[in-house]
Amino acid sequence: MKYLGGVSSTSSLSEARDLSRQLLRVAERARTDFAGLAAESGLTPVQARAVLWLEQPSTMSGLAEHLACDASNITGLADRLTDAGLVERVTGADRRVKFLQLTGRGTLLRTGLASRVARGSTVTAKLNPTERRQLATLLDKLLA
Amino acid sequence: MKYLGGVSSTSSLSEARDLSRQLLRVAERARTDFAGLAAESGLTPVQARAVLWLEQPSTMSGLAEHLACDASNITGLADRLTDAGLVERVTGADRRVKFLQLTGRGTLLRTGLASRVARGSTVTAKLNPTERRQLATLLDKLLA
DNA sequence: TATTGTTATACTCTATAACTATA
């Protein structure tokens, strides 16, 4: 940094670095919170993401895309969710395709998990309405 | 939601839910970005977190605490970083304790990774200075 | 031939429990 000259360049650089650190810490916190909520439902984080995604039935490759992982992993994931009685495979019209669909028990579990994710977020607790609006705007820009 | 009555309750609930979703998406993005930067250095995300943490030498249990995992995992992690030539074990004054210390190559890699994490963040690119200050304030409150 | 899902394989991360060396 000492080679960069201007004071404002230097401070904006370290400011950006600190902001990155903060964001990583918040991301870590969000990850931990989510893992805790998943565990309360007896699920790993990836299983929880899968169950939340399955509000509508999804092909296995669709789930792979959502989870951003190779499609070959979905076989085992679906097996474990099936063993837990949360998911069923339903063959599609194109008989190569299998849809994953929540069972009744899976739907119940998903509903509870989803509401806990919505309520249990650190965000809801620690920010007032104005701050939440501000944050939503900023997050929109980050995701744009 | 239709059983909740007041409009403001309803909208603040769905607002909180949307905000949670946004935060999870940002966290996911941050996670993906970080994994990509780690991979550019030939590291897994956990290995990258370890290397970044080792700016100062750390005991193995200290690293376990930082990574929020059981201490038994650090043996293998340290082995892999050692095999990669990035880390050395140094026995402490209390001869039960081993410090993990970056090698010269590890230090070089850490420096590059750290600067890419700082610069490569989605944050720096997409927000102006005012927005970054706002975001920093809000993240502080989330982490409080 | 191309696509969907499965299987086989290998590596990493993770936890628990039993162990060694040291304090």
Next chain:
DNA sequence: TATAGTTATAGAGTATAACAATA
């Protein structure tokens, strides 16, 4: 006895490659 690290074991997530069934 207590602590730091290791080893053994097991389960889960991840990728690549080869395969079967279907289109």
